[in-house]
Each structure stands twice: as structure tokens, then as C-alpha cells.
């Protein structure tokens with residue numbers, strides 16, 4: 693059997709929203725959602741996209757004539773298999789950030805980082821959506837756990853076998869974007885039924901669950917939406933889940949991803965999505981009053 697591999701499009705260190713302590717963070721390629729506000733849109737396709745990060749581009753980087761007068765016409769790129777602009781004519785204008793590496797390589801890197809860096813932290817898998825590469829992720833998490841390295845994973849909660857990974861994840865970070873499945877699907881491409889189920893399973897059996905609600909004006913901010921969120925989370929307690937292992941965090945919309953959408957050649961479709969601070973405080977207060985632990989990481 694060939695060794696498990698994982699495709700990542702970014703790695704970095706130490707961000708407070710990526711779990712406890714100093715952390716080595718891997719962003720995994722591919723996501724089954726396509727949220728319009730995504731801050732890492734280059735991580736959405738299973739195939740890492742071509743990003744035009746500088747302008748003008750050099751015409752010579754494309755042997756097929758897709759770059760003319762410094763401007764890229766992506767029509768040719770759609771069927772280009774060689775991608776010589778990034779495989780042969782290395783340049784700093786057109787880039788493709790995805791690389792595929794053996795699980796073993798990542799595990800060894802994590803082992804080296806433990807000695808000099810972690811200090812109470814560990815490794816975080818985020819995305820994209822890590823469960824899109826389920827087998828590789830399972831193998832990596834198992835390897836890290838076997839070496840006593842703290843693990844965290846950020847997921848959109850849609851994988852039906854997510855609970856099988858719970859014993860391998862020390863901190864589970866999950867989004868809960870909207871209580872209504874139809875609206876969820878309209879804005880992300882996927883309904884929320886499996887997410888609701890996985891939130892229940894996590895509340896029931898995972899020791900450390902950090903649920904996150906990205907607040908986006910025009911999507912999930914308003915009285916009716918707040919009521920829907922509370923109804924779902926109150927329902928967990930009614931079902932007998934104490935939720936003492938669960939924290940909630942409300943994250944305000946930001947436009948950090950706008951430039952990357954444009955670099956990938958895609959339209960950024962968010963308008964007037966900023967959320968006034970008083971709405972964030974309103975959501976936080978409502979959940980505190982309902983007996984939930986609200987945090988800021």
C-alpha cells in the first residue's frame with residue numbers, strides 16, 4: 693500500500709485561535725463548502741489553484757500564451773496539464789501554494805518542533821476542511837498522539853465519520869454557521885443536518901469542544917437568527933447534554949480573504965457583511981444568559 697499523503701497549502705506557527713499554546717498549524721487543501729466569505733479561498737478546490745499575486749505578470753512564464761501584456765487569461769489554464777508557469781518557469785507572480793507530502797514528513801516536522809517550540813501547544817489541522825483528506829488526517833493524528841503531541845483540529849463538522857477521530861483530537865474546533873439548513877445550504881453549498889448531528893455527538897463525548905459562529909451580516913445576524921441559534925443549543929441541554937465541555941465563540945466577519953479571491957481569479961461576492969459590535973455583544977449575552985460559556989480566543 694502506498695504511504696498516506698496530505699496536501700497542504702499553508703503552514704504557520706502560533707495563532708491564538710488555533711488552539712492552546714504555541715502551535716504548528718497545517719492548512720489542508722480542499723473543502724466541501726464554498727462559503728462566500730472564506731478567508732482562505734485557495735484552500736477550497738481539491739486541486740490547488742493558480743494564484744496571480746503580482747501585477748503585471750511576465751509573459752514568458754506561460755509557454756501557451758495565456759499571459760499577454762502582463763495579464764493572465766485563465767481560459768487556457770482550465771485545461772492546462774503541465775502548469776509550466778509554476779513547474780518550470782518559477783516566478784513570484786504566478787504561484788500555486790499546494791504541496792503533497794507524506795504523513796511521515798509532517799509527523800517528523802512536528803516531532804522536531806516539539807523540542808524547540810511547542811511549550812504547552814502542539815499541532816493544529818485546519819483548512820480548507822481537514823476531513824476532506826480523511827485517511828491522511830486519521831493517520832497523521834494517530835501518529836501525533838502516539839508521540840504524545842497535543843492535537844487540535846478545526847472542521848466544518850460535515851464528515852459523517854468525524855466522531856471516529858474524536859479520540860485522536862485533544863481540542864475540537866467546529867463551526868456552526870446557521871441554524872436553518874436551507875439558508876446554510878444557500879450560502880455554503882451544504883445543508884447543516886450532519887453538522888447538527890456532529891455537534892450533538894461532540895457535546896456528548898468529546899472533552900474539549902470549541903464551537904464557532906462566524907457572524908456575517910445578511911446571513912446569520914438578526915432576531916430570528918439569534919432565536920434559531922438559541923433554540924438549537926437549548927435543545928442540546930433539553931436532550932440531556934450538559935454542554936460543560938463546550939464553549940462558544942462569535943467571530944465577526946472580516947475581509948481578509950478578499951484579495952486572495954481576486955488572486956485566484958474569482959469574484960468576491962460579499963457586500964455590506966460587516967457586523968456592528970452591538971450585535972456581537974447581544975449574541976454573547978443571550979448565550980451567557982442561556983447558561984453557555986462564551987469565550988474570546
Ligand code: SF4
Nearest residue numbers: 754758769772776777
Ligand atoms: S496554467 Fe498553463 S496555461 Fe495557465 S499560465 Fe500556467 S502554463 Fe500557462
